[in-house]
Amino acid sequence: MPDYFDCPNCGAEVPIKAKSCPDCGSDEKTGWSEDTMYDGLDLPTFDEPDMRTKTSVLQSKLMYYIVAILTIIAFVLFYIL
Template sequence: MSTRFKPPGQCPVCGEWVPRGAAACDDCGACAKSGWSGDTHEDGLDLPEDEPFDYDAYVAREFGGENGHKLKIPHVNNTWRWIALILLIIIVLGELLSTFA
C-alpha cells in the first residue's frame, strides 16, 4: 500500500474513486492517517480479536442440553382440538345453510 497517495484517484486499498480533498475513502475508510492501508481502518472500532468459534458450545450455552435446543411445542389438549373442529363444522354448516336460504 502506498502512503504517498493523495486524492483524487483510485483508493490503493479497495480501488474505489476518492475525490479531490477527501480525507478518507468513502468505501473502505482507508485514509492518510492509516497510511491508506486496509489493515488499520478498523482499529478504533473495539472489535473482538479473531478467535476460533465453537458452535456446539454456543448452542449448548444458549439453548441448554448436550445436543443443543430441541424445539418444544406446547402440548395442545385434545379438548381444544375437538372444540376447534366443532366450531369449524358449525361455521361451514352456517355458510351452507345461508346459501340455500
C-alpha cells in the first residue's frame, strides 16, 4: 500500500496521515471529501443544454444568408449599371 495519495485539489503527493495538503492546503472540508472531489474540474452539467453551440450555429447560418443576399444584390447592381 502506498504511503502517499494524490491531492484531489492540486494533484500533489500527500502523506496518508497528513491533515492537509502540503502544497495547496486543502483538507477534508475543502478538497478530500466526496462532495468536493470534482469541484475544480469544471465539468458540464447534463441538466442545462449548451446554448452556445445552438447560438453559434444560428449565427453562422444567418451570416451565410446575409452574405448570399448581398452577393446577389451586388451581381444585380453590376449588370444594371
